[in-house]
Amino acid sequence: MSGDGAVDRSGGSSGTGSIGAVPGRPPAANGELMLRTFAFPADANPAGDIFGGWLLGQMDIAGASLARRRAHGRVATVAIAQMTFKLPVFVGDEVSCYCSVVRVGNTSVTIDVEAWARRADGDDLARVTEGVFTYVALGADRRARQIPK
Ligand SMILES: CC(C)(COP(=O)(O)OP(=O)(O)OC[C@H]1O[C@@H](n2cnc3c(N)ncnc32)[C@H](O)[C@@H]1OP(=O)(O)O)[C@@H](O)C(=O)NCCC(=O)NCCS
Numbered sequence: 239m240s241g242d243g244a245v246d247r248s249g250g251s252s253g254t255g256s257i258g259a260v261p262g263r264p265p266a267a268n269g270e271l272m273l274r275t276f277a278f279p280a281d282a283n284p285a286g287d288i289f290g291g292w293l294l295g296q297m298d299i300a301g302a303s304l305a306r307r308r309a310h311g312r313v314a315t316v317a318i319a320q321m322t323f324k325l326p327v328f329v330g331d332e333v334s335c336y337c338s339v340v341r342v343g344n345t346s347v348t349i350d351v352e353a354w355a356r357r358a359d360g361d362d363l364a365r366v367t368e369g370v371f372t373y374v375a376l377g378a379d380r381r382a383r384q385i386p387k
Contacts, residue, residue, distance in 0.1 A: 262332075262334075262356065262363075264354050264363045264365070266365070267334075267336045267352060267354055267365070268336060268338055268350070268352060269336040269337045269338030269350065269351075269352065270304065270336060270337055270338065271334055271335070271336055272300035272301070272303045272304050272335050272336070272337045273296060273299055273300035273303065273334070273335040274332065274333070274334045274335075275296060275332075275333055276330065276331070276332055276333065277292075277327050277328065277329055277330065277331045277333055277355075278329065279329050281329075282329055286329070287326045287327065287328060287329075288326065288327035288328065288329065288331070290323055290367075293323075293327055293333070293353055293366070293367055294318070294321065294367075294369070296333060296335060296353065297335050297351040297353055297367065297369055297371065298315055298318070298371060299335075300335030300336075300337050300351055301315075301335075301337050301349040301351045301371035301373065302315065302371075302373055303337070304337040304338075304339065304349055305339075305347045305349050305371075305373035306373075308339055308342065308347050308385070309347055309373065309375035309385050310375075310385070310386055311375060311376075311383075312375070312376045313347070313373035313374060313375055313376060314373060314374055314376055315371060315372070315373055316346065316372050316373065316374045317371070317372040318369055318370070318371050318372075319369070319370045319371075319372070320368070320369055320370045321367070321368070321369040322367065322368050322369070323366070323367050324365065324366055324367060324368070325355070325364050325365075325366045325367075326366070327353075327355050327366050327367075328355075328357070328358065329358070330358030330359075331355040331356060331357055331358055332355065332356040332358075333353055333354070333355055333366075334353070334354045334355075334356070335351055335352070335353050335354075336351070336352045336354065337349050337350065337351050337352075338350050340370065342385055343385070344384060344385065345374050345375050345382035345383060345384060345385060346372050346373065346374050346375070346382075346385075347372070347373050347375070347385060348370060348371070348372045348373075349370070349371045349372075349373065350368070350369075350370055351368065351369050351370070351371055352365055352367075352368050353365070353366050353367040353368070354366065
């Protein structure tokens with residue numbers, strides 16, 4: 239994983255569920271704020287809008303952060319499902335990723351990730367993208383390991 243944006247951990251440590259105290263939290267957002275960053279010109283596609291791969295990467299980082307906490311250690315992304323790009327992201331938008339645990343298996347944890355954009359030209363908030371990310375807990379040998387209950 240890699241990312242060039244600032245990571246905001248101010249969402250607290252309460253796991254899944256709503257957090258009333260996060261500044262700027264959209265009322266309809268589900269989950270915990272795991273990452274907040276800005277869309278830079280370098281993240282745009284040739285048409286000038288933000289490249290979907292960049293956004294997917296931010297969501298992967300955000301989901302992995304929560305998965306790692308739930309798995310008590312290192313995780314690797316094994317699957318990404320139900321990615322829906324509902325609205326475009328523009329250069330200058332503030333992008334926030336909200337995450338919630340939807341399933342914990344033997345070695346895997348599945349995280350629902352919502353990306354929200356606060357438009358640079360105002361205070362409008364929009365849920366721009368959603369996806370379901372599955373991570374596998376890895377041991378020191380890089381093989382799947384059991385997740386503590
Ligand atoms: C992660 C990895 C070690 C798992 O290998 P494995 O042990 O043979 O995988 P398994 O088939 O036993 O599956 C392990 C878990 O992942 C889940 N899983 C595997 N494929 C999945 C898929 N397509 N969708 C959802 N879950 C999946 C399995 O259900 C299982 O979960 P459970 O133990 O909770 O039931 C291996 O796939 C790997 O190294 N992948 C590359 C990871 C990586 O580099 N990610 C970054 C990509 S840039």
